[in-house]
Amino acid sequence: MVQELLLEIKDLEVNFYTYRGVVKALNGVNLKINKGEFFGLVGETGCGKSVTASAVLNLVQNPGKIEKGEIIFQGKELLKMDKEEIRKNVRGKEITMIMQYPIAALNPVVNNGDQISEALLANKNINKDEAKKRTIELLREVNIPEPEKIARQYPHQLSGGMAQRVMIAMMLSTKPALLIADEPTTALDVSIQAQVLSLLKDLVVKHKTTILLITHDLSVVAETCDRVGVMYAGDMVEIGEVDQIIHNSRHPYTRGLINSIPSEKSRELIEIRGSVPDLVEPPTGCRFHPRCDYAKPICKKGKPQMLEIEKNHFAACFLYEK
């Protein structure tokens, strides 16, 4: 199967100008997402996974600034596009996003149905009745029981899982080429999380939607995604297919992360020594070197390049440089 490139991020650098100093949030991130793919972006707090998503949607705001890099989406370079054009034709249309707290993301004083219809009316040439009908269809598509009733209700009457479905329905209304899901299940219970994840997976399989899933939970990615990117302190450290990352991870950080996740087999949890660096003064060279057991003198000096270790599997680590 020939894979068609949907989104390419090249050498993206984002800084935040705060009172404490310049936070170097993204340090040259590269990423490619193909059409119809379920891609997972994993990392701990502050690694830059959400900033990456904001950059794609052109939502990096003051004091943040995109310093350099390219974001190419469907052949168009987003960073060179007019802001107004992005708002009109890309964000909320071609690229949509669902958030961690759906109830906070929904408008509390507009009922669920009207919120979805609004998105439909703004993006399509249809009349109100058609929009209403389509809204009910969309709600049914995301497995909401009694969609007519839910459409009349307000967001505060929904549980977290239901609200997330309403969000998903709204974001699908424009048939986006890319759906970004930023920690969509973090606020939900495991049994509800399973429902939402299986729904997202269905979307990829049935509707050929491309999903970029952002999460801190590698197990969620392992269960749902096709490919994974692991981020640490503003750097992409490893990218590969799910099996490659889980069973044959090469970057010391990815390995540490996997060892610290509780599973059925683990008897004890192995921690990664030290803590995540302050990105105002990030470590020189490889940003992981102060916590790395394999650190060599060279790790302090240069930034390691992404190397292809096996087919489709890349890691940025001096261990693999010849």
Add this chain to the structure above:
Amino acid sequence: MEELIQLKDIKKYFPWKKQKYVKAVDGVSITVNRRDIFGLVGESGSGKTTLGRVLLRLIEPTSGSIFFNGKEISKIKKIDKNLRKKMQIVFQDPYSSLHPRKKIKDIIGSGLRTHHMVKNEDELIEKIERFLNLVGMGNEHLFRYPHELSGGQRQRVAIARALILNPEFVVLDEPTSSLDVSVQAEILNLLKKLREELNLTYIFITHDLFLTKIITEKIAIMYLGKIMEYGDTERVFKNPMHPYTRALFSVIPRLDAKMRSKKIILKGEIPSPVNPPLGCRFHTRCINKIGEICEKTSPSLKEIEENHFVACHLYD
């Protein structure tokens, strides 16, 4: 094994509108042995946090008895200082459980002052330093404020604050759920180490089943205020019997594809605790429902194998 805590038929109903109650905990009986880590597992709304607080009498039970060290503490009017010292709690969110305008030394030390456990300021500082080091933090943090610390460090401070009074028993209410996984590993290893060093007993409240497998000796799985399954952690994991436990096990995301079984995706959501289903509370979502009995009679906990109790009509 020596019993430290015994709960008998604990109920906690919160008043709700007119003549209605939220039945947060509805008839729970458990025994916690000394030096054990007891896991209390459940989804949101299962009553695990309420139970943890009732246990310390931070909130008063509606009915039932609590025994601590063989003494009934649910009957005495107020937990006195001596008793309070022996039972401590670490809260879920270290961002809201530490006073933002107090220095770390005051946060950790205020208990010592209240309980007159130190004679003078020098002794106070010395003791605070010792506990700060015990939880793996340096003395440079003494005069800092909580906002200067990371989430993991804050949780360490909360742990030091609980342990400095030399308690016998600590309730850990989701101590790691707001932390990153690598930090979580650090905190859990620390808690395990401290249990050995200080002879502690923990109640570990969590929604993460795998965590309980690694650190607990016994677990109780709660759903809508009732215990569904209860027993030695090893036995429960080897042979989960309650349909709810099985469903929970099947939906936890797993790293290793080989460990995945067919997912039992529960339909719908947890019903409201104001109006819980009659009979077995789980029957509305259960895939193994046998029939009318599940809708009418609430199953009691039965010992199916040694130290393994299940509340389900399947095993009648």
